[in-house]
Amino acid sequence: MNKQYSFRNFCAGLFVAASMICAPTVQAALQDLGNGIILDTDLGIEWLADANYSRTSGYNTTGVMTWNAANKWVDQLNVGGYNDWRLPTTDEFSHLFYDELDGVGSWSIYAIHNNTNFALFKNIQNDLYWTDTPANDAGKQLIFNFNGGYSITASESAGLYATAVRAVTAVPEPEAYAMLLGGLGLMGFMARRRKISFR
CATH class of the missing domain: 1.20.5 (Single alpha-helices involved in coiled-coils or other helix-helix interfaces)
Incomplete structure (x- = not known):
């Protein structure tokens, strides 16, 4: 016995x-899936690899849109065979800026970043982006600034950039x-x- x-x-x-x-082994939380999509395994979302895709695709000449126009753009978006795209939340933008791209508060993402992860994206604007996070004031929305890594409110009629994310199910x-x-x-x-x- x-x-x-x-x-x-x-x-x-x-x-x-x-x-x-x-x-x-610990793998990078960002993975290039091809077809213009970057997977964020930490949050279980996919990002558009082109952070100014509305301009690149010809939808908009500059990529600058009002909040309503940004939502209209994201609602009709079909990339990689998926049509369930939406604007990112402020938390998702913050995660991307600080945790994935290694940005530093009050600094431009172009000044300080993780070269490997930053290279996965193209056309990141050193500017303001619309989010899917509502502000407390009517007619305003929270926005995210890649030139400093912070969120503020802006009027929904302002002209800002937009990118998109979509939720994915975890694959073992x-x-x-x-x-x-x-x-x-x-x-x-x-x-x-x-x-x-x-x-």
Whole structure:
């Protein structure tokens, strides 16, 4: 019985060691999916890779729009086969600016940023962007400034830039499946050994 107990401990230790070896390494939270889409794995959203896509696509000559025009643009948007795009919230913009692009408050995103993640995007304007976060004042909306990393209110009739995000469902990583199958295989092996030892 002592021998069987030490074998279980050995198998448990082996499983823990294998788990540590097979554990996925920390990956960048931003991933280029192609088709003009960047996945933010921290927030479970996809960003347009072109932060001034309304101009690039020819929808608008400058990319500067009122809040109502920005919402009309995002409502008709179809990129990568998806049509459920919306304006980002101030929290999503802040996450992108500070956590993903490593921006610093009161500094332009062009002055200080993470080169690898910043290079995933194009046409980020060093200016104000519309958000999907309402302000407390009627006729005003919260906006986000890439020239400083802060949010303020603006009249909905102001002309600002717009970009878009969409929510995605989490897809388990292949490493998770491998871990699950390995664990189930080990449990099956242990159950089989147990049956044999009781005979």
